[in-house]
Amino acid sequence: MIKISKSWIDDLSAQARKKSRLRTNYNFHKTAEDTLHRMLNAMEPGTYVQPHKHENPDKREAFIILSGKVAVLSFNETGQVEDKAILAPGTENLGVEIPPGRYHSLISLESGTVLYEVKDGPYDVANDKTFASWAPAEDDPEAEAYLSRLTALI
DSSP, X not given: OOOOOHHHHHHHHHHHHHSTTSEEEEEOSSSTTOSEXXXXXXXXXXXXXXXXXXXXXXXXXXXXXXXXXXXXXXXOXXXXXXXXXXXXXXXXXXXXXXXXXXXXXXXXXXXXXXXXXXXXXXXXXXXXXXXXXXXXXXXXXXXXXXXXXXXXXX
């Protein structure tokens, strides 16, 4: 049995704060070839997750909040926000599932945000994500301004 403790979540959050991307994860699955990927995903405010979708092959992705607060956004094909949810423990919204082929992004709204993430595998860096052409890449100088505009929509 794997137990997810508060101290483990706190440690993972501390690791995320030290990373340049302000996020880190812990994988429960053993290999990239596993057909079901499960992980803890720690993210801090200011991290930018470029909108993306999982297709070819299609993959579902689910997020359940363990600590902190996060916004999950879904977009249409032209980049308009179609739906959003704020996830936080002790609130009405504790998790979401993103269907295959749906553009989505996450915005950490509180320090110490940790999600339990489940996604279909296997993982192949060459085809895992289709990044939205209408959103800046992580290393683009426009990414910070884009993240600010998305955050303002919440």
